[in-house]
Amino acid sequence: MATAIYVRVSTDEQAKKGFSIPAQLEDCRAKAREERVDNEIIEYIDDGITGSILERPSLEKLRNDIRQGIIDTVIVLDPDRLARGTSILLILTEEIEKYCKLMFVNSDYNKTPEGMLFYQLKGIVSEFERAKTRERSMRGIKQKMKLGKIVRGNNLYGYNFNKETDMFDINDEEAEIVRLIFNKFVHPDPCISGPNMIARWLNEQSIPTKKRVGKWHRSVVRRILCNSAYKGEFIQNKTDWNGIVRGRDRITPKQKDPSEWVVVNIPAIIDPAIFEIAQDKIQVSRRLYAGLNKHKYLLSGLCRCSECDRPMRGKKVSRKNKVDYYYYCKCDVEGSQWGCGKSIRCSDIDDIVWNQISQLLNDPDCIEDTNILEDNILDTGYEREIKRLEKELSKIEQMKSRLFELLSTPELVEDVRKKLIDVTEKQTKLLSELECLKKEQSDFDSYQLRKDRLKEVLKVATEYYYGKRMGLGIDEKQHLVRLIVKEIRISSYTDVEIITY
Template sequence: MNAAQYLRKSRMEEGMDTEEVLARHRKALAAFAAAHDIHITETYYEVVSGESLYARPEMLRLLEDVEDGRYDAVLVMDLDRLSRGRMKDQGIILDAFRDSGTLIVTPEKTYDLSDDLDDEMAEFKTFMSRREYKIINKRLRRGLKQTIQDGCYVANAPYGYRKVTVDRKPTLEIYEPEAKFVRMMYDLYLQGYGCVSIARYVNSLGAKPHRSAEFTRNSVAHILRNPTFAGKIVWDQKTHIRKGAKGNPKHITICNPREQWTIVDGIHPAIVSQETYDQVQAILAGRYHPSRRDGTVRSALAGVVLCANCGQHMQRVTMRGTPYLLCTKPGCCASTRFELVEGRILTYLEDALAQLELEHQAGTGRNTAVLDSTLAAVQKELAAAQRQKSRLYELLELGEYDLSTFRERLGAVREKIAGLERLRRETERTLEQARLAASDSLAGKIRGVLDAYGAADAAGRNAMLKGVLDAVWYEKKKKTAPADFQLRFDLKPF
């Protein structure tokens, strides 16, 4: 029978090389398939380890093919490789196999979900797999908590440190080529310099952060607030809410207040003294406004406006009581009052709506790329068929074809041309309808944004703008008038 195989690393194999594990599984399943006269036609490699079904792209692709009835069976190393996540996800997977009549084949057993006994056994096994998964997670959390309390927890080595193992315990050692810049940042801050000035200074000396090209205001501030540099281990700085856990449409990360952090003494050496660290925190407390990130949107332009120079998202900051739109990269482009940018965007939408309404009245609208390319391809093929027809007459005149052969081939070409002509007319008619529909749809969305924008809060305004705009590119030169900035707009495709 024809079958697919699904390869996925289990929790018990964490830490092992993914490619090596999957290659071993593939070899085992190939041997099993050969021994049982099973022909494997497709392989699905799952290299991500998301718990949710929707975080596993290969499983989603497999389920689509299973529902289409492409395979007689699917081979897996064990039933829990398909899912040991939420019961809802397990039900979706088993329903797909049950409704399509596709077998689940493992080296241990073949499950035919149309059979009541196999169906009950599969449900029981996935239930027990889920229970085992929860137990393993609890053990891992307990072990992680103990590791933190022992002061030897290491996730990623921060700037100024390298990972090492001492007495079989993972910890950190000072990496002096980077640590000297950390001490410099603390010393400069105590002397009264701000984070932007410090970032520019250490960048000029050749300091390079781990994950970006240069230090910024935010990365310097993060180093100044991080207790790791004073010899501490920190946990519970953030709370993560999974997508859909509380009805939220996406994953949410919330920055916890400092009093909720877990801070213990680490076994790694400190780069700065506790006294220096405490002095810096006292200054930060007077200057720094803590993040209020709690999963809500407070800026109508969040994620909408990007810097045309560096591509980073522009941020809303308040200076002297006035909100501004600012690029976080030092020296990149000049800032502008938030209300000016927001007003310019609304003006653009008003102009775009007026233009769309004029196009609709004139019977034209926005081009539809797919239909345009289809029409171009049909026209190209039609021109080739016309050339082929002319060539047939030339070959007849040269005596290459006899009359009966010429008539036969000419009839075939004429039939082809007639079919292409019909397709061209149908595509042109569909394209015209699509242009009008797209124009009307986009106009309706923009009209809805403009009508409701004034009464909406920041989160509502942000959602509405993202519904009609892909991006707004911002550019402004230094030492120019407040309104002397340029915006470039990318509308959503409809």
């Protein structure tokens, strides 16, 4: 068993007030010596992380080690180093004391009614201090904004941030690319038009991004086109991050009322008139181009490649004087992952699917006499997903065996232990998914249930079919297919899996 020392500092300002990492470590070590701790000491350090959240790297590692029985004592300088909010402080205290002993250097913490009252009061005071600190900090930030200083979002393509003046200076090389993007969008040529094609062209020309890594994506080009900073108006205080924890998941901050925005004038790269033309084109682009394909695809949005599990999109292919249409497993969005390149002629797949649908619509009772259910038209995909999960679990077992063998290597113990925790968590999650999936399969894997469910869908679809039968165009057929079919998985011309609702 080991003794843990946990230290935390969130800002340089706290370090100036005496909460520096080395000072905390020294005081905690002295406390360990005073308590005559003679076992191994493990230090957990969160540098530059607020105490108002639970998601802290070293704290999460400490909590995992405590749960695994590695730690028997935890030493912290002060309760506000452990947490800055009463609720989080109480959660952590209860969790730690469930497994081991908790000690503070600057607080005589006793688990008595008086001790708990004092402990909670300290948490409330710390929370109040944090709120006041944030208020003073935000007041100073807003004052800097009103003085025309840049305080946030200083990594802007086309500019360099000048730390001495807190202002943007134009980066001539990047600014030329910004002008080129606007020019190609406002005055498109036949080969390059729209954010996606501009992003593709930038990648083909090997033009680097701001961070000099990765590829240009259409969303990046679109953000540049929509950013008023390029016409000389940099907007600050636009979003509210208060109460939002920046974790691993993608999050969207709340947008403040426009009356709270602060506009700072910066050197313009784009003429305001050109910028406004670009905004007009962006506003009407969806209305102008949505649904205007000359060829309508019957199975649009339904086809998926069974090999690489990516969507298959319609594409026109011209060979000499002949034009064909294909469902194509290849992503045309610049910056996205490419598919496997499979292509299937639309007319062939359309006929296969429509023949199945029309057979059911003309004679819904044919379900009793045919093997259409066994032909996977109602395949829920449970077997495929269960096999995938079982395969993943088998790989995890093999990986754990290899990791346990590596535990005998002293220099790798720390890394191996961390990897084992991650792998075990993943295994637990997959086992839970597998159990739920098998339960769903047992509930749904009844022939009569599946047949009744299909009949209910067919009843609605058949009423529509007979109502439109005299003039059934591509739009009506597409509507019927989408009523019945959830997804079509394509492997080849002879291997088409139709999945219904």
